[in-house]
Amino acid sequence: MTEKPNSKPIILLICFYLILLILMTFIYSICMEWRDILPHGLTFRYYIEIFTDMEFLIAIVRTIIISVVPVVICTVTVLLAMYVILLYLPGLDKYMQILTMIPYSIQGVILSIGVLSLYANAPMPLSNRFVMLTGTYCIIILPYIYRGIKNCMTTINAKNLIESAQILGASKAYAFISIIIPNILSGIKVSLMLSMAIIFGDFVVVNIIGGNYYQTVQIYLYRALFRSGQLSSAIIVVLFLITMALSAGVYAYKKPHHDQEEI
Structure with missing residues (x-):
């Protein structure tokens, strides 16, 4: 051996x-x-400078918001679509896979310029920069969210689980919410963290669509590069700590549930 x-x-x-x-x-x-x-x-004056700068603190809050909202919207949408396809329209699964592969072939610059030129003069709320950013990020992270959920549902054989639950008297919706989603929760978390990391570190899309209208921490970091190398390094360290804290929070939430399942 x-x-x-x-x-x-x-x-x-x-x-x-x-x-x-x-x-x-x-x-x-x-x-x-x-x-x-x-x-x-x-x-430590560079750390004092950034933490006393309201523009930096607001940029962090904006970055967290724009990282969470598209992920939540995309995850809920994909779960609802997978529910319908799994139980009622299984023939649409192949078209769903093709649809979710399209964002891989679209460059972020092309997508953001296309969205901006299409909706810049549209009526509210479509012309709102936050709405445009949210929609654009939903398109970008769609393949990652879909693939993570799809793989988990295939692994646990979701259709058979729902059929077994129906035999025991449960409805399709109850079985999907109470049985399928808890069993694929770990895969959903991985997809969420990956998608949030992609949005959190994005500069191209938010710079083209958001710009001065919605300044995130990546735009703040880009402008700090022209001011001081030490200042930009301090911002990078703070961003690393924020990312590590978010990851640790997800891990700390996951571990008690995992230990409880083992017991």
């Missing part, structure tokens, strides 16, 4: 490399200047 290759050294090496990057970014953000091998002087 052949032994499986040990992948731990490779994983540890990658983790060390990633941690080193963020560590050096943090060190650079607290340096007064770094022109030699070692930095000269330490200061």
Whole structure:
């Protein structure tokens, strides 16, 4: 029997490399200047500057909102579509797969320019920049949301579970909400985190559609690059901590439920 290759050294090496990057970014953000091998002087004034800047705090709130709203809308829409296709119109499944693959072939620049030129002069609320951003991001993250939910439903054989629940007297809607969704919740969470990360780190789409109308933290970071390298490094560290906190929150929410299921 052949032994499986040990992948731990490779994983540890990658983790060390990633941690080193963020560590050096943090060190650079607290340096007064770094022109030699070692930095000269330490200061936290760049962190004080960004946390006392209301524009930065508002940009963070806007980024979180625009990262959550499209994900929630897209997830609910896909779940409803999968419910109808699974139970009533299974023949539309192949067309649904083709439809969700289309966003892969559309560049973000082309999509955002097309949306802006189409809805910029449209009546409210279609011409609202937040509405345009929400719709655009729903299109971008659609493949990731759909594929994550589809794979989970295929894994648990959702149709057979619903039929078994119907034999026991449950309705289709009750079986889908109370049995299917809890069983695919882990896959939904992974899709949500991936989609939120894509939106959270986006600059191209929000810069073209939002611009000065809806300034997110990525636009704030882009403008900070022209002011100070230490300031932009401090912003990157803060964004990393926010992302890590969100991921830790999802993990902390998932672990008690996982432990309870094992018991």
